[in-house]
Amino acid sequence: MTTSPPIDYEPLDRSATLIEAFERSRIDPASLAITYIETGCDPVRTTRSEFAITARRYAAAMRAVGIHPGDLVLVAHEDTMSLFYSFWGLLLMGAVPSIYTIPNERLFPEIYMANVAALIKDIDARALVTSDALAEQFANRIPCPVTGFSRVLEALPEARAAVPAPDHRAQPDDLAYVQTSSGTTGNQRCVPTTHRMVLVQLAALARRMDVRQDDVVANWMPLYHDGGLILGAVMPLLCGVPVVMMSPLDWVRHPAILFHAIGQYGATFCNMPNFAFNHLVRRVRERDLEGLSLAGVRAFVNGSERVYHTSFEGFLERFGPLGVTRDRLGVAYGLAENTLMAAHTRTGDPLVYDAVDRRRLELEQVAAPVDPAHSDAVINVSCGPPLEGVAIEIRDDDDRPLPERRVGQVAIRSGSLFTGYHRRPDLSADLFRGEWFLTGDMGYLADGQLYIVGRLKDLIINGGKNIYPADLEEIVSTIPGVRPGRVAVFGVPDEAEGTELIAVVAEIDSEDPEVKAEVGRQIRRAITQQMSLTVSFVDVLSERWIIKTSSGKTSRVANRRKWLEGRAAQG
């Protein structure tokens, strides 16, 4: 285990902006900042001074292509390093970056384009910077200027030319970036994030993680995700520790690349959503583990979606022999509205499980301890105590604080909390109670630890991605043959995958099995092409199956229960 000194907190504690925090760092400029690794390619190593110079060149290039200080700029690009240089360059010149997901081979280009156009309008972006291929398709079809990436590269000043630091000076409460989110077109819940919010968050988070000078972060999470951007890029830079970056697409197809980051490049911290633990357990090949030790890792931290204790147990079983122990597994609970995290375990503390009575949890909303071996025990995993500077309360339906071990909605008050969704304060107005924010997540507190057990929001979290079932129901309803309004989409918790899988039930008139199979194919294809999601279960039925509420709405809870009971009956 490491014995190196803690990082220097002065830049995080005393800087006004992210830029200043980087500049204030007393870390040797010749030390390593980023190692970018990719399957089939040589690693690219970047020192802190190289990063600083390149980011300044990007800042100058962004000015040269017509972006002004204060402009909100949407950036969508598949290359992780170009994306991060664009982000930092835009910060340097005083623009406000917002990183958006990129299309892939499955998503329909027309749909992606419509989403981007709607987002640009919603967030009032003044420019889109993207790949040349997309820029060409987008030209004149969206309500702001589009810049292809080769124009940015052509505008980069010579590497050897001395590029002056831009003269723009941001203030702590200026917007640093806008965090985009999933969500229905026109209802994007984007989080305007200020410099102060990020610095307050990082100062608390780095202390809770106990980041040391010889730590190395590994990150494959996408930069359009708050975890990928802040934990996997900004935090290492401002804490003065190196990061090994990977492309999320590469990692999904070749999960062992994360272990190269550990084995070859000495990574000690890795934060990822729950499903990633299962992905590694199930889809790393034996050959890729030959000669590997994971004993140098201080923490694999599970954040971003519901945490399953079975995911940790599977991880320990497969990778325990390589050096993973219970005290090197961490858990975090967070939300972009609070910049990133709200609770986080302490590095080095062993995992804490809480076995509670399932019946009392469901019927009385009480987390009553039982023997973990009890047949009706539910094992919840502690997300740790709230971060320093974050207060957490559990509230009932009437907004009254609840005592320990009573389940209610998680409310937070914090120095890194946002003040409302970007240009859509109407969507967040109902969620504030004075300084408190209602998260929509359900949980309880016990011995100062936070446990999450569910959520109020009608939402599926699949592979760390937030999905609104109504969006998918709308897509399925447009498929010819599907009875209008007779569609139900819901999430099915799956322990093997460690995430919620997507199930679709649709009613059609035909009883012909071939017609049903064809409609099933169309449902999968449509959801993939329009949302880039994979549906795990499709039931196309001719009988009346779907349960509606008395007001005629599809009851997702009732349909899910019926579906699960049906599966259980089939064995």
Add this chain to the structure above:
Amino acid sequence: MLDSAELKNQLRTFICRELIRNPNYPLRDDEPLVTGGLIDSFAIAQIGVFVEKAFKVYVPDTELTVDNMDSVEKMAACVLASAQKGR
């Protein structure tokens, strides 16, 4: 020597049972898997694990791509090529 027809049979069975989660799914050998929304990118890694276990063939990461894995036919060709090279 791996038999191509047998390889396709086993891949088809595995994909329907484990990845599409419907053993009775009428999967065609040329049916687009990833781009058709039947399986996702995660499944590409899972195919790699399955092929290593079932046929003792290690398909290099550089070959585990959407292009090479988008149908039973393409997968089988890719696995056979890796088996040839691995000799």
